[in-house]
Amino acid sequence: MRTDLFGGIDIGASNTKTVLLDAQKNILAFDVRRSGHDFTSTSHEAWRSVVNQAGLGAETMAAIVSTGYGRRNVEFARENKTEISCHAKGCYHYFPRAITIVDIGGQDNKIIKLDDRGARLSFKMNRKCAAGTGAFLEEMAYRLDLPLEELNDYARRATDEITLGSYCTVFSATEVLEKIRAGCPVADIVKGLFRSVVKRVLEMDTLTEHVVLTGGVAAHNSILQEIFEEEIGHEALLPPYPQLTGALGAALFAMDLG
Amino acid sequence: MSEPVKRKGFKTNKMMKDIMARHFYDLDAAAKSGSPKIAWCTSVGPAELLRGMGFLVYFPENHGAMLGATRMASDYIPVANAEGYSPDICSYLTSDVGAFLKGETPLTRAYQIESVPRPDVLVYNTNQCRDVKDWFQWYGRRFDVPCEGVVTHREVGDVEDHHVQSVAEQIRELIPTLESVSGEKFDMGRFKEAVRLSKECTDLWKAVLQTASAKPSPLTFFDATIVMGPAVVARGTQEAVDYYKELLAELNERIEEGIGAVEEEQHRVYWEGMPIWGKLKNLSELFLRLKTCVVASTYCNSWIFDAFDADHPFESMARAYIELFIVRDEAFKEKYIKECQDTFKFDGIVFHDAKTCPNNSNNRYGMPQRLQSKLHIPTITINGDLNDLRMYSEEQTVTNIEAFIEQLDESK
Numbered sequence: 001m002r003t004d005l006f007g008g009i010d011i012g013a014s015n016t017k018t019v020l021l022d023a024q025k026n027i028l029a030f031d032v033r034r035s036g037h038d039f040t041s042t043s044h045e046a047w048r049s050v051v052n053q054a055g056l057g058a059e060t061m062a063a064i065v066s067t068g069y070g071r072r073n074v075e076f077a078r079e080n081k082t083e084i085s086c087h088a089k090g091c092y093h094y095f096p097r098a099i100t101i102v103d104i105g106g107q108d109n110k111i112i113k114l115d116d117r118g119a120r121l122s123f124k125m126n127r128k129c130a131a132g133t134g135a136f137l138e139e140m141a142y143r144l145d146l147p148l149e150e151l152n153d154y155a156r157r158a159t160d161e162i163t164l165g166s167y168c169t170v171f172s173a174t175e176v177l178e179k180i181r182a183g184c185p186v187a188d189i190v191k192g193l194f195r196s197v198v199k200r201v202l203e204m205d206t207l208t209e210h211v212v213l214t215g216g217v218a219a220h221n222s223i224l225q226e227i228f229e230e231e232i233g234h235e236a237l238l239p240p241y242p243q244l245t246g247a248l249g250a251a252l253f254a255m256d257l258g
Numbered sequence: 259m260s261e262p263v264k265r266k267g268f269k270t271n272k273m274m275k276d277i278m279a280r281h282f283y284d285l286d287a288a289a290k291s292g293s294p295k296i297a298w299c300t301s302v303g304p305a306e307l308l309r310g311m312g313f314l315v316y317f318p319e320n321h322g323a324m325l326g327a328t329r330m331a332s333d334y335i336p337v338a339n340a341e342g343y344s345p346d347i348c349s350y351l352t353s354d355v356g357a358f359l360k361g362e363t364p365l366t367r368a369y370q371i372e373s374v375p376r377p378d379v380l381v382y383n384t385n386q387c388r389d390v391k392d393w394f395q396w397y398g399r400r401f402d403v404p405c406e407g408v409v410t411h412r413e414v415g416d417v418e419d420h421h422v423q424s425v426a427e428q429i430r431e432l433i434p435t436l437e438s439v440s441g442e443k444f445d446m447g448r449f450k451e452a453v454r455l456s457k458e459c460t461d462l463w464k465a466v467l468q469t470a471s472a473k474p475s476p477l478t479f480f481d482a483t484i485v486m487g488p489a490v491v492a493r494g495t496q497e498a499v500d501y502y503k504e505l506l507a508e509l510n511e512r513i514e515e516g517i518g519a520v521e522e523e524q525h526r527v528y529w530e531g532m533p534i535w536g537k538l539k540n541l542s543e544l545f546l547r548l549k550t551c552v553v554a555s556t557y558c559n560s561w562i563f564d565a566f567d568a569d570h571p572f573e574s575m576a577r578a579y580i581e582l583f584i585v586r587d588e589a590f591k592e593k594y595i596k597e598c599q600d601t602f603k604f605d606g607i608v609f610h611d612a613k614t615c616p617n618n619s620n621n622r623y624g625m626p627q628r629l630q631s632k633l634h635i636p637t638i639t640i641n642g643d644l645n646d647l648r649m650y651s652e653e654q655t656v657t658n659i660e661a662f663i664e665q666l667d668e669s670k
């Protein structure tokens with residue numbers, strides 16, 4: 001067991017994110033992979049990947065904290081924490097001030113408010129509804145027969161933008177079909193989808209002055225940050241690795257364990 | 259994965275179970291023989307009048323809770339939905355009506371009773387919601403029996419005399435129908451005795467709940483949802499009084515010995531809203547694992563009727579059933595929860611937003627945010643339902659509650 005290394009594993013609904021930190025809080029290695037259906041073996045593979053990347057032996061172990069939906073499936077974690085606590089810690093590491101964290105994940109969204117000491121003031125998760133989550137974009141990409149990873153480029157080519165009024169993903173899909181039938185350009189439809197995600201998130205809670213965007217959806221779709229800033233009327237901060245803040249926070253908790 | 263932590267049982271549980279069993283066996287026997295007559299009553303309806311007029315009283319909401327707790331509700335709600343009762347209305351109503359339409363009941367498994375007891379009359383009070391009226395009227399049409407009720411004011415601030423007089427008068431007006439159904443003349447002495455026993459029962463129930471102000475608390479909300487059975491179905495009877503005396507003694511014994519319902523109690527929280535009946539065990543074990551005691555709840559407090567007074571049975575019943583939390587305005591509700599915090603010293607509030615029960619979901623008009631700033635404690639809202647588990651996400655709820663407790667840990 002290495003006492004100078006710290007690991008964080010965030011097994012999310014879609015992806016597993018793993019971070020390896022040294023004692024100076026430098027990220028030595030990270031890994032992002034599909035969570036799949038066997039969270040335990042995914043966690044082993046992810047850990048082996050980061051220690052290999054760091055040039056360490058495959059059997060290297062360290063203090064590890066797990067988080068995310070699959071947090072209890074990481075057999076070698078010393079402790080597990082919810083992703084709310086881990087995102088808070090990870091974001092505060094980069095932005096040590098009073099912040100509102102907006103995390104847009106594959107399955108759920110979170111809005112977490114921290115005070116200037118990093119103490120949590122409140123948090124909210126979306127209701128059990130796909131509106132505003134990565135799952136909404138996945139469903140729409142499927143309906144539009146577009147690769148998910150190309151949605152950002154499509155949105156950037158938009159010359160106009162459609163408006164989606166529905167709350168419900170299924171009703172939104174019907175609206176999208178209506179737009180297709182009406183001959184709307186696909187790029188304009190896709191940009192409207194991103195706007196819909198942002199609107200659903202902004203309905204969840206009020207924001208404070210400094211807003212930090214995290215999660216895979218923000219990490220892979222730069223258009224989201226732009227639309228978000230348009231909607232709130234000021235800058236939205238993005239940490240260096242928006243998808244990794246949960247795993248980073250978990251690794252920082254591992255460091256606290258000593 | 260750690261082993262689930264089990265809830266501590268009570269020595270007096272057998273007594274409680276016997277009361278509940280006798281309640282249903284007596285009703286079943288009466289339904290078969292035709293005597294005594296059976297009145298169906300809403301859970302905070304005028305049960306004392308019915309008992310005082312010789313009826314056996316059956317509470318469909320209790321049956322609704324059984325449907326939820328046994329998770330049978332999920333099979334029956336769709337049946338009522340298909341009959342035109344929306345999935346958005348009370349899931350006690352839809353599960354109960356659906357179960358009836360399918361000819362099934364959890365009473366069969368629990369007590370080998372074939373069906374719910376046939377009513378001779380149905381009596382509601384809309385103090386909780388309008389759904390109970392629609393629910394009872396459905397059965398009134400089905401059985402072709404009288405369905406009468408009391409319509410209570412809503413959003414009441416201070417309970418004024420005119421509120422009390424209006425409801426007391428409506429209770430009096432029930433008497434002719436009840437006399438014609440029972441075939442017996444109204445007897446004031448018998449009625450007063452029922453109110454007296456209910457008062458004794460409710461005072462004891464209040465004392466039982468108040469024991470949770472001790473640290474550690476000898477009782478959790480999840481325990482209370484189980485042991486409250488007699489306070490609902492047997493208030494107005496001597497056996498309920500006897501049971502709560504015993505339970506109170508047992509709880510006081512726990513306090514004296516420093517025995518908490520939650521091992522190593524670290525946090526104390528308040529539960530606002532309906533129980534999630536089908537998930538009581540899971541949630542109870544989750545809070546035990548998190549060393550958190552849910553010390554008090556609006557729901558269990560709803561069977562505290564301070565105003566009962568046998569010398570003024572009509573007016574005091576009217577007042578008691580108007581004074582309930584659910585009938586009151588937002589200002590009263592906030593003040594009430596503040597007073598609960600003073601008594602029970604909780605560090606946070608869990609609001610349950612029950613999809614099909616708007617009247618018992620007090621998070622919907624900004625109350626969590628207001629209480630958070632007034633009481634300086636965090637709140638969390640979880641989405642679910644009393645009976646319809648289609649509205650509930652286990653994983654999301656667990657994550658929300660764990661994150662909430664982590665927040666309480668951080669603030670210690």
